[in-house]
């Protein structure tokens with residue numbers, strides 16, 4: 001049973017124009033605990049009519065929100081940040097209840113989510129324009145930076161808080177307003193953050209949260225000419241669909257999509273550090289992150305040592321419900337996710353892969369799968385080309401630097417990559433050769449609000465976080481002042 005200190009955080013209605021509303025047709029959707037299968041809450045499930053109301057509210061609110069000074073917006077965002085942190089434990093409990101991740105990871109995600117609000121509260125004060133040396137004595141050239149306007153966000157279940165604030169932070173700091181459609185599996189984290197945004201004093205209509213049938217809500221958002229930008233985190237196929245749907249109204253689009261991260265261990269690596277990094281990169285969130293190591297490549301000279309050390313640590317992981325102390329891996333989000341992991345395992349076995357540890361469903365329940373290591377992985381196996389999005393680590397052997405760079409880049413994805421080496425020449429050669437937006441050198445987890453996060457190729461468009469992350473919420477205007485010599 002969910003025991004919250006601040007019971008107001010368990011919000012089951014949608015947020016439109018500062019009001020908590022039910023579906024006009026009485027529709028609802030159930031939120032289940034992926035560990036136990038128990039019903040956590042029943043949430044209002046709205047459609048096109050309510051989405052239109054949210055768009056209208058965001059449009060009206062933006063007229064005054066953009067006129068606040070960056071400092072005024074920053075003060076409100078800072079209060080939101082402080083309330084997120086003050087309610088971190090309750091927000092973490094809600095997240096573990098609906099998403100399944102261990103409480104420690106949920107607490108960490110709330111801190112990560114709040115960091116984007118804190119970061120962009122300050123970045124909003126540094127959206128500088130330009131005064132460009134003129135081309136004519138009677139003229140002056142101004143460059144103004146203005147908020148894009150009404151923005152829509154569609155977010156995933158794997159990081160139910162951080163993937164929202166990584167978008168809402170820059171949007172609100174820049175003077176934009178937002179309609180957020182969270183994933184149907186995990187709406188409670190979004191709605192709880194909405195409760196705290198209202199408490200922080202963020203005006204009605206600046207943030208709107210609509211839960212419901214994704215395709216219906218999305219179509220209403222993408223068809224609307226009022227919505228000037230769409231930002232999405234999720235699968236590449238859905239990202240492509242949304243990008244196409246945004247073309248008719250020429251919206252700005254930011255996409256954080258799927259990945260297929262290579263994790264490379266060279267023979268000059270610190271093997272113990274490489275094992276530590278592989279554990280963190282592969283099994284965080286039960287392998288359900290777009291930047292998880294999806295393919296582990298180990299140079300022949302250290303292959304057996306790495307596999308032995310790595311598999312021993314994986315086999316020792318504590319699996320359980322996210323609410324249990326010390327649990328390192330909880331359930332996956334649903335049965336389909338577990339089936340996909342098992343499909344990759346069975347495919348590998350059929351092609352000569354060797355299970356070193358794990359390789360089967362866990363008796364804890366339908367959504368649990370043992371953390372798995374497969375040796376003798378080869379490029380013809382499904383996980384070489386498909387994102388597993390689960391706790392499966394295939395370990396490939398390679399001979400040369402050129403060989404492994406070719407294999408690492410042999411994918412349509414380009415989000416994250418990692419490698420371990422202590423040779424400075426190799427570090428620069430390989431970091432520059434890898435075709436990904438993020439590169440971790442001797443590190444397995446590198447996401448932070450201060451650095452730009454985003455992909456190459458079919459892993460997406462745009463950057464989130466860092467000083468670059470606010471650019472996607474800004475329009476640049478050139479103003480020419482003439483007649484100044486009279």
Ligand SMILES: NC(=O)C1=CN([C@@H]2O[C@H](COP(=O)(O)OP(=O)(O)OC[C@H]3O[C@@H](n4cnc5c(N)ncnc54)[C@H](OP(=O)(O)O)[C@@H]3O)[C@@H](O)[C@H]2O)C=CC1
Nearest residue numbers: 155156182183184214215218234235238256257258290389
């Ligand atoms: N880059 C990343 O961080 C993430 C990548 N993924 C990738 O996506 C794969 C599948 O995960 P999944 O959760 O199904 O990802 P989806 O892309 O299906 O879902 C992400 C978001 O998109 C919404 N959505 C689903 N279908 C549509 C549609 N037709 N139009 C508009 N929005 C839609 C979902 O809503 P609803 O929940 O209501 O269906 C959810 O809010 C994973 O295996 C992984 O490869 C997934 C999550 C995060």
Ligand SMILES: O=C(O)[C@H](O)CS(=O)(=O)O
Nearest residue numbers: 158159288289290291447
């Ligand atoms: O979508 C994801 O998987 C996250 O962006 C990964 S991270 O930002 O938590 O590294």
